[in-house]
Amino acid sequence: GIQVEQSPPDLILQEGANSTLRCNFSDSVNNLQWFHQNPWGQLINLFYIPSGTKQNGRLSATTVATERYSLLYISSSQTTDSGVYFCAVSNSGYSTLTFGKGTMLLVSP
Amino acid sequence: GAGVSQSPRYKVAKRGQDVALRCDPISGHVSLFWYQQALGQGPEFLTYFQNEAQLDKSGLPSDRFFAERPEGSVSTLKIQRTQQEDSAVYLCASSLGPGTKKSSYEQYFGPGTRLTVT
Numbered sequence: 609g610i611q612v613e614q615s616p617p618d619l620i621l622q623e624g625a626n627s628t629l630r631c632n633f634s635d636s637v638n639n640l641q642w643f644h645q646n647p648w649g650q651l652i653n654l655f656y657i658p659s660g661t662k663q664n665g666r667l668s669a670t671t672v673a674t675e676r677y678s679l680l681y682i683s684s685s686q687t688t689d690s691g692v693y694f695c696a697v698s699n700s701g702y703s704t705l706t707f708g709k710g711t712m713l714l715v716s717p
Numbered sequence: 718g719a720g721v722s723q724s725p726r727y728k729v730a731k732r733g734q735d736v737a738l739r740c741d742p743i744s745g746h747v748s749l750f751w752y753q754q755a756l757g758q759g760p761e762f763l764t765y766f767q768n769e770a771q772l773d774k775s776g777l778p779s780d781r782f783f784a785e786r787p788e789g790s791v792s793t794l795k796i797q798r799t800q801q802e803d804s805a806v807y808l809c810a811s812s813l814g815p816g817t818k819k820s821s822y823e824q825y826f827g828p829g830t831r832l833t834v835t
Binding site: 651696 | 826
């Protein structure tokens with residue numbers, strides 16, 4: 609099956625700093641989503657981005673499908689950005705998602 | 718409701734008991750997925766429904782796991798004779814489903830059911 613690697617595994621930032629999270633995948637995809645899992649375990653949709661670039665406030669994402677990677681940018685980080693960020697991809701007809709191991713982000717005040 | 722809901726949110730079962738976990742998908746969503754998330758890991762796929770049809774159950778870890786969606790909306794994941802290794806968070810997700818819009822495939826997750834088997 610498709611492999612998903614996320615880096616870095618852990619990241620500690622001061623409030624206000626910028627960061628880039630990376631997701632590499634091993635095959636072509638028809639679905640790619642970024643999620644933020646908050647401390648209560650809820651997976652919050654950030655981006656649906658199988659290709660191209662999107663922005664939503666302080667967050668933006670870029671997927672280069674031909675090179676099999678996606679990047680999530682967080683600017684001016686806030687303590688509420690803390691949590692685990694997951695990249696999930698699919699190359700199946702049913703679009704079942706394969707998740708990476710996540711990046712644990714801690715933003716300190 | 719506005720999002721995917723799951724119940725119960727927490728379940729403690731003694732080893733050997735049967736449990737049933739419920740998922741209410743977003744209204745009108747054709748596709749429904751169950752995932753299992755162990756502590757410190759990403760969610761892993763269990764099974765997929767398109768309306769009432771279970772089209773993929775390749776991720777179910779054993780024949781003690783059974784899922785159904787009889788009327789194409791609410792789904793139930795049942796685990797028989799629970800074992801300690803079944804302890805995990807069980808997540809349900811739904812999406813619009815197959816269609817011409819690319820965004821039909823975007824999955825939305827419920828809050829999960831945390832199962833602890835003692």
